[in-house]
Amino acid sequence: MTEDTTYTPPDVWKWESESGGNWASINRPIAGATHEKELPVGKHPLQLYSLATPNGVKVTIMLEELLALGHSGAEYDAYLIKIGDGDQFGSDFVSINPNSKIPALLDHSTDSPTRVFESGAILLYLAEKFSALLPTDHAARTECLSWLFWQMGSAPYLGGGFGHFYKYAPVKIEYCIDRFTMETKRQLDVLDKHLEGKKYMCGDDYTIADIAIWPWYGAVVLNTVYEAAEFLEADGYSNVMRWAKSIDSRPAVKRGRMVNRSFGPLDEQLHERHSSTDFDTRTEDKLNPV
Numbered sequence: 628m629t630e631d632t633t634y635t636p637p638d639v640w641k642w643e644s645e646s647g648g649n650w651a652s653i654n655r656p657i658a659g660a661t662h663e664k665e666l667p668v669g670k671h672p673l674q675l676y677s678l679a680t681p682n683g684v685k686v687t688i689m690l691e692e693l694l695a696l697g698h699s700g701a702e703y704d705a706y707l708i709k710i711g712d713g714d715q716f717g718s719d720f721v722s723i724n725p726n727s728k729i730p731a732l733l734d735h736s737t738d739s740p741t742r743v744f745e746s747g748a749i750l751l752y753l754a755e756k757f758s759a760l761l762p763t764d765h766a767a768r769t770e771c772l773s774w775l776f777w778q779m780g781s782a783p784y785l786g787g788g789f790g791h792f793y794k795y796a797p798v799k800i801e802y803c804i805d806r807f808t809m810e811t812k813r814q815l816d817v818l819d820k821h822l823e824g825k826k827y828m829c830g831d832d833y834t835i836a837d838i839a840i841w842p843w844y845g846a847v848v849l850n851t852v853y854e855a856a857e858f859l860e861a862d863g864y865s866n867v868m869r870w871a872k873s874i875d876s877r878p879a880v881k882r883g884r885m886v887n888r889s890f891g892p893l894d895e896q897l898h899e900r901h902s903s904t905d906f907d908t909r910t911e912d913k914l915n916p917v
């Protein structure tokens with residue numbers, strides 16, 4: 628390993644310049660709104676403000692799964708938040724999520740609208756609201772929540788650590804890539820060992836634990852994020868691969884992945900979702916063909 632000895636941190640860090648690389652322009656060391664911006668509100672009880680990143684997709688998959696199960700109260704309007712343009716720093720968005728990150732949900736069916744932020748909290752809120760996709764037996768529920776929180780604690784090492792330094796950082800730093808590759812492979816091995824002989828994370832039933840974990844770890848092994856499947860020898864995690872493929876083929880997952888997606892093939896981009904028919908009529912290949 629080569630050692631970089633060119634930087635000595637000063638006594639006090641100063642925010643002087645962008646750090647470079649993808650996403651540098653949206654990174655700030657301060658919280659709060661940067662501008663006044665009203666968010667649109669549609670006709671359904673649930674209003675989602677999001678983008679189809681792995682964290683965003685968790686929620687749209689959950690909503691599509693709930694609708695597929697017949698919970699019509701899960702009908703929702705989904706609006707695109709362009710994080711590259713700084714939409715997450717608009718005043719209305721910050722009032723829903725003071726942390727300025729997608730996804731953010733506003734439930735208008737309660738006496739006064741309920742705000743929910745953090746994708747894990749949104750999954751739990753929806754599972755409890757509709758009594759679905761979360762076991763009711765206390766021990767099984769506890770196991771499911773352990774995996775939900777495992778994902779919330781682990782994915783930043785995968786996304787903010789491995790994904791950032793392997794794919795997005797303006798320089799490839801061996802120390803950082805080694806450190807986060809080690810951790811990512813360890814996490815994949817945790818999942819692989821756990822999924823041995825199991826259909827889903829919590830046994831025979833598909834739950835919010837699967838919905839939380841799949842958009843990150845499923846995407847890595849299926850090579851839909853970071854283009855790192857070969858580097859990580861993803862094929863070796865055969866239980867994760869089998870589980871990832873089975874979830875990938877679910878119709879609700881296919882729909883959920885399209886909502887608030889503003890990249891990739893045009894026929895898979897549904898920037899805003901207001902009705903189940905939008906998947907057939909309002910994808911970008913139909914609205915804005917090139």
Ligand SMILES: N[C@@H](CCC(=O)N[C@@H](CS)C(=O)NCC(=O)O)C(=O)O
Pocket residue numbers: 653654680681682683710715727728729730744745746747
């Ligand atoms: N722990 C949060 C993480 C959310 C998050 O990091 N969202 C990213 C996109 S995946 C975002 O909005 N980034 C914009 C920014 O950092 O300004 C969750 O799971 O909801």
